[in-house]
Each structure stands twice: as C-alpha cells, then as structure tokens.
Amino acid sequence: xxxxxxxxxxxxxxxxxxxxxxxxxxxxxxxxxxxxxxxxxxxxxxxxxxxxxxxxxxxxxxxxxxxxxxxxxxxxxxxxxxxxxxxxxxxxxxxxxxxxxxxxxxxxxxxxxxxxxxxxxxxxxxxxxxxxxxxxxxxxxxxxxxxxxxxxxxxxxxxxxxxxxxxxxxxxxxxxxxxxxxxxxxxxxxxxxxxxxxxxxxxxxxxxxxxxxxxxxxxxxxxxxxxxxxxxxxxxxxxxxxxxxxxxxxxxxxxxxxxxxxxxxxxxxxxxxxxxxxxxxxxxxxxxxxxxxxxxxxxxxxxxxxxxxxxxxxxxxxxxxxxxxxxxxxxxxxxxxxxxxxxxxxxxxxxxxxxxxxxxxxxxxxx
Amino acid sequence: xxxxxxxxxxxxxxxxxxxxxxxxxxxxxxxxxxxxxxxxxxxxxxxxxxxxxxxxxxxxxxxxxxxxxxxxxxxxxxxxxxxxxxxxxxxxxxxxxxxxxxxxxxxxxxxxxxxxxxxxxxxxxxxxxxxxxxxxxxxxxxxxxxxxxxxxxxxxxxxxxxxxxxxxxxxxxxxxxxxxxxxxxxxxxxxxxxxxxxxxxxxxxxxxxxxxxxxxxxxxxxxxxxxxxxxxxxxxxxxxxxxxxxxxxxxxxxxxxxxxxxxxxxxxxxxxxxxxxxxxxxxxxxxxxxxxxxxxxxxxxxxxxxxxxxxxxxxxxxxxxxxxxxxxxxxxxxxxxxxxxxxxxxxxxxxxxxxxxxxxxxxxxxxxxxxxxxxxxxxxxxxxxxxxxxxxxxxxxxxxxxxxxxxxxxxxxxxxxxxxxxxxxxxxxxxxxxxxxxxxxxxxxxxxxxxxxxxxxxxxxxxxxxxxxxxxxxxxxxxxxxxxxxxxxxxxxxxxxxxxxxxxxxxxxxxxxxxxxxx
Numbered sequence: 001x002x003x004x005x006x007x008x009x010x011x012x013x014x015x016x017x018x019x020x021x022x023x024x025x026x027x028x029x030x031x032x033x034x035x036x037x038x039x040x041x042x043x044x045x046x047x048x049x050x051x052x053x054x055x056x057x058x059x060x061x062x063x064x065x066x067x068x069x070x071x072x073x074x075x076x077x078x079x080x081x082x083x084x085x086x087x088x089x090x091x092x093x094x095x096x097x098x099x100x101x102x103x104x105x106x107x108x109x110x111x112x113x114x115x116x117x118x119x120x121x122x123x124x125x126x127x128x129x130x131x132x133x134x135x136x137x138x139x140x141x142x143x144x145x146x147x148x149x150x151x152x153x154x155x156x157x158x159x160x161x162x163x164x165x166x167x168x169x170x171x172x173x174x175x176x177x178x179x180x181x182x183x184x185x186x187x188x189x190x191x192x193x194x195x196x197x198x199x200x201x202x203x204x205x206x207x208x209x210x211x212x213x214x215x216x217x218x219x220x221x222x223x224x225x226x227x228x229x230x231x232x233x234x235x236x237x238x239x240x241x242x243x244x245x246x247x248x249x250x251x252x253x254x255x256x257x258x259x260x261x262x263x264x265x266x267x268x269x270x271x272x273x274x275x276x277x278x279x280x281x282x283x284x285x286x287x288x289x290x291x292x293x294x295x296x297x298x299x300x301x302x303x304x305x306x307x308x309x310x311x312x313x314x315x316x317x318x319x320x321x322x323x324x325x326x327x328x329x330x331x332x333x334x335x336x337x338x339x340x341x342x343x344x345x346x347x348x349x350x351x352x353x354x355x356x357x358x359x360x361x362x363x364x365x366x367x
Numbered sequence: 368x369x370x371x372x373x374x375x376x377x378x379x380x381x382x383x384x385x386x387x388x389x390x391x392x393x394x395x396x397x398x399x400x401x402x403x404x405x406x407x408x409x410x411x412x413x414x415x416x417x418x419x420x421x422x423x424x425x426x427x428x429x430x431x432x433x434x435x436x437x438x439x440x441x442x443x444x445x446x447x448x449x450x451x452x453x454x455x456x457x458x459x460x461x462x463x464x465x466x467x468x469x470x471x472x473x474x475x476x477x478x479x480x481x482x483x484x485x486x487x488x489x490x491x492x493x494x495x496x497x498x499x500x501x502x503x504x505x506x507x508x509x510x511x512x513x514x515x516x517x518x519x520x521x522x523x524x525x526x527x528x529x530x531x532x533x534x535x536x537x538x539x540x541x542x543x544x545x546x547x548x549x550x551x552x553x554x555x556x557x558x559x560x561x562x563x564x565x566x567x568x569x570x571x572x573x574x575x576x577x578x579x580x581x582x583x584x585x586x587x588x589x590x591x592x593x594x595x596x597x598x599x600x601x602x603x604x605x606x607x608x609x610x611x612x613x614x615x616x617x618x619x620x621x622x623x624x625x626x627x628x629x630x631x632x633x634x635x636x637x638x639x640x641x642x643x644x645x646x647x648x649x650x651x652x653x654x655x656x657x658x659x660x661x662x663x664x665x666x667x668x669x670x671x672x673x674x675x676x677x678x679x680x681x682x683x684x685x686x687x688x689x690x691x692x693x694x695x696x697x698x699x700x701x702x703x704x705x706x707x708x709x710x711x712x713x714x715x716x717x718x719x720x721x722x723x724x725x726x727x728x729x730x731x732x733x734x735x736x737x738x739x740x741x742x743x744x745x746x747x748x749x750x751x752x753x754x755x756x757x758x759x760x761x762x763x764x765x766x767x768x769x770x771x772x773x774x775x776x777x778x779x780x781x782x783x784x785x786x787x788x789x790x791x792x793x794x795x796x797x798x799x800x801x802x803x804x805x806x807x808x809x810x811x812x813x814x815x816x817x818x819x820x821x822x823x824x825x826x827x828x829x830x831x832x833x834x835x836x837x838x839x840x841x842x843x844x845x846x847x848x849x850x851x852x853x854x855x856x857x858x859x860x861x862x863x864x865x866x867x868x869x870x871x872x873x874x875x876x877x878x879x880x881x882x883x884x885x886x
Contacts, residue, residue, distance in 0.1 A: 225461070240456075
C-alpha cells in the first residue's frame with residue numbers, strides 16, 4: 001500500500017477523534033450552561049450530580065472491576081488470544097474471594113493477614129487457574145478461542161451460584177459483615193471533589209497504579225514488545241527465537257490475574273457475593289471488552305472508557321433518587337454497547353491485532 | 368579466499384519425495400552466490416537445511432570449514448547465518464528499530480526496561496556502516512517494500528550474521544529497488560559478508576552474482592562463474608533443453624475496438640480510492656499490458672472490468688455496448704475470459720476436482736447444461752482436454768485441485784479460460800509461480816490468441832513479461848494510469864520511473880506535474 005493512502009487514513013482517524021472529543025465536551029458545556037442558568041431545572045440537577053464528590057467516588061469504585069478486566073483483556077488479546085471469558089473470570093474470583101473469607105472466618109487473622117485479604121488473593125488465584133485452563137485449551141489444543149471463552153463464562157456462571165447453593169442453601173452468600181473498607185489519606189482527602197481519589201477502596205488505589213503500570217509493561221519492556229509482536233505477527237517473533245506459546249500463556253495468565261483482582265475487589269467491596277440472574281458481575285466483563293476496544297488497546301484509553309461507563313452508571317443511580325426523572329436503568333445500561341457499535345462501525349479507529357484469534361503453528365511438524 | 372559454506376552431498380527426502388538429491392555446494396567468503404532453478408527445483412529446501420529449519424536426510428553442512436549440525440534456526444544464527452524469507456517477518460505497527468532488535472532488545476534498569484535510545488543508536492550505526500537509508504522511527508507499515516527488505520537484512524546483521532541467505536529477494540521490488548538491493552550486496556561483500564540468493568530469473572543472477580549454481584529436479588547441474596556464462600547456457604541448464612527466452616510478437620495491424628474504459632474510478636474494500644480516472648482501449652489482435660508494482664490499483668481495475676467490483680465513476684464498453692453495470696455472468700456469456708491473480712481465492716475451488724473446476728463459469732452455458740442439469744460426461748471430456756493440451760501434471764481429472772502444484776493449477780486455469788473461445792482475455796499475473804517451461808507455453812498461447820484476432824489485457828508485475836508481450840503498455844502508480852507507452856521503444860528504466868510515480872521531465876521531488884504535461 002502506498003504511504004499516501006495511510007496518511008489519508010490517519011487524517012480521517014484524527015478528525016473522527018477530534019469530533020468525538022469535541023462532541024462530548026460541548027454536550028457537557030451545554031449541560032453546565034443550562035444548569036447554571038436554571039439551577040432548579042433538570043439541567044441543574046444534572047450539573048449537581050456530575051459535580052458531586054459522591055458521584056466521582058462511586059464512579060471510581062464501579063470502574064474497578066471493569067478496568068481490571070479490560071487491562072487483562074488487553075494483555076491477552078495483544079498476545080493473540082481473544083479472551084471473551086473475562087466475565088467468567090470476574091464471577092469465579094468474586095465468588096471465591098467471599099467463600100474463602102467466610103471459610104477462614106471473617107474476623108480471623110492468619111499470620112498477620114486479615115481473612116478478607118486471604119479471600120482477596122484466593123479470588124485472584126481462582127481466576128488465574130481458570131485462565132490457565134482456558135490457555136491450555138486454546139494454545140496447546142488449538143480450540144476456538146471464542147467458544148472456549150464462552151465456555152469459561154458459562155461454567156463460572158453456573159458453578160458460582162451452584163457452589164453458593166451447596167454451602168448456603170441459596171445462590172447468594174451471606175454477608176461477611178466486613179468489607180475491604182476504605183483507605184483515607186489525611187489532608188489530601190479534604191480537597192473538595194478530587195478528594196474522592198484519596199478516600200477510597202484499596203482496590204481503587206491498585207487500579208490507579210495498575211493502569212500506568214500496564215501501559216509501561218506493554219510499551220517499554222521487552223516482554224510487552226513480545227506480547228505485541230505475538231498478536232500481530234507471531235512468525236516474526238518465532239523466527240527471532242522467542243517462544244510464541246510462552247508469550248501467549250503469559251498474556252492469558254496475566255489477564256486471569258488482573259481480572260481476578262477486579263472480581264475479588266467487586267465482591268469484597270460489598271462483603272457478599274450475589275448470584276441472582278447474571279450474578280453481581282452482571283455483564284461487567286463484557287463492558288470491559290467494549291472498554292478496551294473503545295480505548296484502542298491502550299490501558300490508559302481503556303481506563304478512560306471504563307471510567308466513562310462507570311460514571312454514567314453512577315450518575316444514573318444518583319438520578320434515580322431525584323424525584324420526577326426516573327430514567328430506566330436498563331436504558332442507561334445499553335450506553336456502553338451502543339457506544340462500541342458506534343465506535344467500531346462508524347469511527348473504525350480501533351486496530352485489532354492482526355493475528356488475534358488465530359492459532360500459531362510453529363511448523364515444527366515439518367521437521 | 369576461504370570457504371564460508373560447504374554443503375557436502377546433501378540429500379533431503381519428504382515422505383518418499385526427493386527434494387534434494389546429493390547436492391554439493393561451495394560458497395566462497397565475500398562473494399555473491401546465486402542459486403538458480405525453476406520452481407520445485409529444491410532451492411528453498413536446500414537453504415532451509417543450511418538455516419536449520421530442516422535436517423538433511425543425508426550429508427553434512429560445513430560452515431567456515433567446520434561440520435555443523437543445526438537443530439533449529441537459533442543454532443544457525445549462532446553460527447553467523449541469517450535468512451531473509453520471501454515473505455517478510457516484520458511486525459507492521461512497530462517501528463523499524465523495534466523490529467530490528469525484537470527478541471534481542473538492549474535493556475536498562477536491571478533488565479526491566481528496553482533501552483530505546485541505545486536500540487535506536489545501534490540501528491543508526493549499523494545502517495550507516497552499510498550505507499542503508501532507513502529511518503529507525505518509521506513504522507513498518509508506512510515504509511516501502513524495498514525499505515522493509517533492508518530492515519530484514521539489518522535484522523540479520525544485528526544478530527551478527529556473516530552469511531546472508533535471501534529467498535527470491537527481487538520478487539516484490541521495482542527495477543530501481545532491485546538496483547538498490549544489488550548495490551547493498553556490493554557494500555556487504557566489500558565488508559566481508561557472504562550472500563546467497565535464490566532466484567529463478569536468469570538476468571539478475573547474471574547481473575548480481577559472482578558464482579551461479581543451477582539446481583534442476585533437486586540436483587546440482589552445474590556451478591558457473593557469472594562472467595563466463597550466457598543467458599542461453601543458464602536457461603538450458605535450468606530447463607534441460609533449449610528455451611525461447613524472449614517472447615516474440617509478430618507485428619500485426621489491430622482491428623476494431625473490443626474494450627474501452629473511460630474515466631474509470633474505483634475504491635478498494637475499505638472504501639479508499641484505488642483507481643482514479645483511468646482511460647484506455649483495447650482492439651482486436653492487440654495485447655494491452657499494464658505494468659506496476661502490486662497494489663497500485665491493478666486489482667481493483669481488473670475487478671471493475673470483469674464485473675467483480677462496481678466502479679464509482681466512469682464507464683466500460685465492450686464490443687460496442689455499455690457493460691458498466693452488467694453482471695459477471697452476462698460478461699462471461701459475452702466472451703470475457705479472466706485469469707485471476709489469486710488462483711486459490713478466485714481461480715479454483717480447492718476441494719473440487721478438476722472436472723468440476725473445469726466448468727466453473729460455464730455451469731450455465733448450453734455446452735454443459737443444455738437442459739438445466741450439468742452433463743458430467745461432457746464436463747469430464749472438457750477437463751481431460753484441458754489437462755492434455757495444457758500439460759497439467761499429474762493428468763488426473765478426478766484429483767482435487769489442492770493436490771496439484773501451483774504451476775499446474777495455473778496451467779489448468781489458463782487452459783479453462785482460453786478454451787472459452789473468448790473475445791477478450793483479462794490475464795492477471797498469468798505466469799505467477801510457474802516455471803520457465805510453462806511460462807514459455809503460456810506466453811505462446813497468449814500470442815496465438817492475439818494472432819487469432821482476440822483482445823488481451825495483460826497485467827503483470829514482471830516487467831520483462833509485459834514489455835515483451837504487449838503492443839501497448841500502460842503503467843499504473845497509486846491508482847493512476849501514468850502513461851501509455853510503446854514497450855518496444857521504451858527502456859526498462861523509463862518504465863521503472865513511471866512505476867515509481869515519476870513522470871519524465873518532472874522534478875525529482877514528489878511535485879505534481881503540471882496539468883496536461885503527461886504526454
């Protein structure tokens with residue numbers, strides 16, 4: 001392809017981006033303007049909700065499982081394995097975290113570690129084990145990644161409520177009576193609005209570290225480059241003597257680890273696992289996929305998207321409490337999916353790794 | 368002068384098939400050695416053995432005088448051997464520097480982080496040392512194929528390669544890029560590197576190599592010095608008989624116009640303009656050639672003419688009638704034959720046998736389906752006639768298409784299309800992947816059609832092919848028809864410049880030529 005064509009592509013992408021950002025900004029400005037002009041109108045209520053510290057606080061909390069799952073999805077898919085089982089990994093880790101804490105005893109401390117943190121790590125471990133199974137099926141036995149990913153979700157969706165029923169007699173676990181709590185940083189937490197960043201769930205801090213760390217690993221370390229090469233052109237990686245399968249295993253296990261953090265944080269933040277219908281995870285793993293596609297596989301962008309979706313959710317919850325404007329929450333919940341359709345179909349700036357979803361054959365059989 | 372590589376009585380069998388038969392090969396240090404042969408002669412197999420991809424069934428590999436036993440390419444790389452494959456092994460979105468150091472990244476901060484500055488500097492130093500013109504920060508997808516190839520060479524050099532193997536390095540390059548590559552060869556050998564390159568083109572072996580080894584049917588049939596041999600001698604060694612190298616078209620007066628393309632524009636599958644404002648016509652008894660580097664709009668132009676793509680602007684008329692919106696089926700029925708560029712995707716159904724493949728496109732024609740049902744015994748006769756006349760080997764009409772070699776698949780497609788008794792043949796890369804013998808045959812048949820007064824549209828990236836066969840030659844660059852020239856009075860260099868997008872008299876830069884100056 002000629003260079004001029006590529007330049008043309010880039011230009012249109014840029015203008016799309018600019019239009020999108022400009023559109024979002026002008027909508028916000030319009031609401032702000034209307035809100036300031038008519039404080040008692042619906043716009044005034046909107047403005048109050050959008051600028052309230054508690055909305056920011058709950059948006060951060062809601063974005064934790066989505067962001068971690070999205071980060072995991074990035075590592076897996078960048079390495080060439082499409083992991084649509086993120087939802088299942090969130091479910092299994094959310095459940096394991098709670099049940100482990102309950103078994104140890106919520107008030108107990110083992111070698112100086114509170115039970116809830118043991119549960120937290122157990123949740124991560126369960127997700128890593130699940131993803132290891134997924135990795136072996138996909139990489140060693142070359143199963144279809146989409147089908148194997150669906151299996152991970154469906155198995156977790158059945159297994160967690162089933163185990164809860166066996167243990168508690170119902171699909172929900174009992175409330176642990178304890179949560180991960182909040183870590184408050186003195187002085188900084190007193191800042192208006194932005195103080196929400198310094199008076200939060202421990203998992204929020206982890207997220208704020210994990211996002212730039214993931215970006216760094218992906219873009220600045222040799223491992224990150226191998227991950228990217230493995231998803232774009234595995235043969236190029238193989239011919240320079242790097243084992244493609246190992247890189248892909250690492251990518252998938254890392255996605256299990258990250259999704260596990262998200263799942264554990266979700267259930268332990270509440271102190272209970274809810275197993276009704278789609279469980280308490282309720283599509284967050286799928287929204288995570290949307291988030292990293294929206295963020296074009298960039299951890300920072302994926303976080304931005306997760307935060308946007310979580311922010312809409314938080315604003316929606318608050319809006320329910322204002323009498324007179326009951327917007328159906330199911331309508332709000334479609335926003336992430338509508339967004340991704342618009343992004344993928346119209347904007348088309350998401351670049352899916354060239355070899356994602358394809359098995360890699362080293363060609364050793366020919367020897 | 369010392370010996371860099373010595374292959375001693377190498378034999379390689381794949382489940383009973385002998386790919387290399389007792390081959391000896393000696394390559395001197397600091398020389399360029401060409402490995403010449405037809406497709407399937409065993410050139411690539413031999414080099415894959417040297418590179419550690421295959422283990423020889425019998426025989427020994429010596430590098431720098433020592434016998435070596437390579438288990439994998441990693442061993443060969445350690446021994447100072449680098450291989451540049453026909454299909455580049457590069458990661459498109461990554462930069463030149465990132466690709467070169469991939470897998471051997473220099474690190475800092477206790478090995479946690481890639482030292483990007485050092486990687487960049489090492490790439491710059493390396494490319495300066497060999498006089499390469501590459502920018503380490505360009506993304507691979509943004510640079511030309513010629514630059515990508517240089518990146519592959521740098522990748523091998525970065526890993527300490529002393530002996531470079533290149534598999535058909537010129538297949539994807541413009542004539543200018545080929546010249547540039549051969550200049551790089553000289554620079555490399557001047558600094559003591561050894562180069563082995565695989566080719567089936569006589570001219571470039573003669574031009575670039577010091578020594579030439581010819582393989583035929585897996586055997587070494589002779590090693591000669593390039594300045595002591597001739598094209599004719601090499602061709603005879605390759606094929607085993609005398610070959611007519613230059614297709615010769617007898618001059619003849621063309622008849623009525625068959626196809627006229629006017630101001631045609633078309634987009635590619637992503638909606639990006641691929642063909643812009645192309646006009647030309649073809650008359651009876653005329654071969655109209657289109658030259659150009661692959662991917663400059665030829666595919667989309669051909670698809671528009673054959674009815675596989677709807678043009679965005681312009682019109683196409685065929686035998687006097689407008690067919691711009693006519694269906695593919697009506698165009699076939701009207702005598703338009705098409706040899707597609709991708710025989711796997713468009714030419715054959717791989718898991719159909721040749722009987723079924725032989726009637727593809729004619730499944731509605733009264734010849735084979737007079738009463739709406741296919742007459743399979745006629746279809747079989749038809750397939751067997753093609754196999755016989757076009758020398759498709761092995762001659763098994765019942766075998767699935769995928770069991771034939773690429774060259775034989777191509778011969779079958781050519782046969783099927785020519786047997787339609789067409790008025791216009793659209794032939795895209797008709798000799799791609801076929802050996803010299805079959806190429807000669809296909810060229811002769813194309814000229815026969817011309818002599819019978821048929822019109823031929825010939826698209827090829829092989830310049831000598833389009834130049835030798837065409838009566839008039841259009842050159843495409845970036846979707847535009849740069850110029851229509853008389854191939855017999857135009858040099859390869861002039862055509863090459865047009866292929867690179869430069870019009871004669873235009874400045875060296877990319878400046879747009881003034882309107883109306885494209886004479």
